[in-house]
Structures are given as structure tokens and as C-alpha cells.
Amino acid sequence: MANQRLTIGELSKAAHVGAETVRYYERIGLMPRPARTAANYRLYSAEQLARLSFIRRSRELGFTLDRIKALLELAGDRARDCQAVDVIASDHLAEVERKIADLTALRRTLRDLIGQCRHGTIADCRIIEALSPVPA
């Protein structure tokens, strides 16, 4: 009963990942090549569904496919020290924090700029002015 095999469409629905995305994951080696029916249809196992779900969750957390590949390799090695996992996650967190900092600075600049808008003509628009270079 654990042998229920899924077509790509069924897998796709179960994992909430587009079928074309699944094929893409296969092409880049993130998902294994599945079994095939006589008619060359892909057939997925429960384990492969679990793998795809893992990928989807990781993507939701913003991990890159490269890092997800690394996480999946680690996940298979149950006896191993989980420090490597920690490193990947911490690196990712650091990147998220950097992006937040960048975007926060950007938000400030944009708010200032928009706040200065006097709603007149382009000729005295502060936004355009801020973007325009000073004539040398």
C-alpha cells in the first residue's frame, strides 16, 4: 500500500508545485529521474513526493536551489552532525538580514523623495530633480 505511484500531475497537486517546475527540477538534477510507464509517463514514489515537498518548503523560506540541494544531501545522512545544516541556514539568514537592511535604507530615501513632492509640474518635481545629474 505504500506503493502508490503518482503521475506528475498528481505529484504536482500533492506538493503544490507546478508540473513544469517538477520537470525543471529533474533537468537540473534536483529531483531524481522517476520511473516511467510503458507510455513514457513519469511515475513518482512517496519518497519522491516527500523530497519535492521538502524543496517547496525550503523555497518558501527563500533558500536557493543550490542550498536546497545541499540540505537534501545532509538530510539523508541521519547520523551526521547537524552543524552543516546550521551553517547553511545561518548564511541564508544573514543574507535575508542584509536585504532587509538594504531595502530599509531604500524605503527611507524613497519616502523622503516622495514626501518632498509639491505636486506641481515636472519642471520643479523633486523626484525628477533628485534623479537628474547636476550639469557639470
Add this chain to the structure above:
Amino acid sequence: MANQRLTIGELSKAAHVGAETVRYYERIGLMPRPARTAANYRLYSAEQLARLSFIRRSRELGFTLDRIKALLELAGDRARDCQAVDVIASDHLAEVERKIADLTALRRTLRDLIGQCRHGTIADCRIIEALSPVPA
């Protein structure tokens, strides 16, 4: 004296934009086709340098090339109401704010996850566990 024309390399240095990027902007219609020397070298005017600098500043603020194109069109129309500029900038700000919100939620999740790490084996790694689907 206002007639000083620049090669793509000179333009590139002056505006702090890669030469290949300038050619790319030309291809997509963001920069105009410049004059050419007898040897087919591109020659840029001061006005074109100003346009490229405008683009660079706008990119630094995270505007997409499409929006920059729109901003440049508006910027040329000095008598026009600057409301359209305000709309573009405000839309952009809204997107930045959305991204900050998304990333902030992500940061929280990642921090929680990493904080739960007990530094044992993969088998009881909270991070891997959180990513793994519950077996049905």
C-alpha cells in the same frame, strides 16, 4: 565646448555604468542610438551622459528599467503635472515595503528555526525536521 563627445568607454567611466550595460540599454531602447565615427565607434553627447546617469541613479533606487523608461519620458515633458512621477515612485515604494514585510516574516521564521538547533545529529535536527513533510 559643450560639444565634447565621448566614446562608450569614456561614457561608461563618467556614469559608472559598464560599457556592455550601455550597449544593452541601447538594444532594449532605453538609451538612444548614438552618433558613430567613421570607424563605427559610438559617440555620446553630454545629454546622453545625463540620461545614462539618470538611469544609474534610478537603478540604485531599485526602479525597474520599464519604470525608468516611463520616468525618462515624463522628465522630458517639463510642463506636465508631476503626479504621474509620484505614482511611479509610490508604486515602487509600496513594492519595497511589501518586500520588507515578506523578508521580516522570513527572518523571524529562520531565527526561530536556527534557535531551536540542538547541535546534535541530523536525525534530530529541528531545521531538517521543519522542512520535512509529515508522513501521511
Add this chain to the structure above:
DNA sequence: CTTGACCCTGTAGTTGCCACAAGGTCTATA
């Protein structure tokens, strides 16, 4: 036996560039 929903492969588009390759040009120096 046909309709419609599924599946297949392969290719091209998205965004904003960067990195070649293979050639032409220009300038300075030996």
C-alpha cells in the same frame, strides 16, 4: 470513436545584466 484531459520533448521568454569570441581600430613607442 471521438472528445478532452492528461502526458511527452524541446525551445524560448522573463530581468538586468556579465562574459566571452573573433575581429577591427587607434595610439604610442622602438
Add this chain to the structure above:
DNA sequence: TATAGACCTTGTGGCAACTACAGGGTCAAG
């Protein structure tokens, strides 16, 4: 005058992570 090296030209392909076809094959229901 020859030549080295820095510049310029076009065209192509790559990056991330998909998405959207086109042009076919397959399968189950009515």
C-alpha cells in the same frame, strides 16, 4: 614602419528559477 596593447565592434551564451508555449502522443469516459 612595425607592432604591442588598449580600445572598439557584433553576436552569442550564461546566470536564477521558473513559465509558457508548440507540436505531438496517450488514456478514460460516453
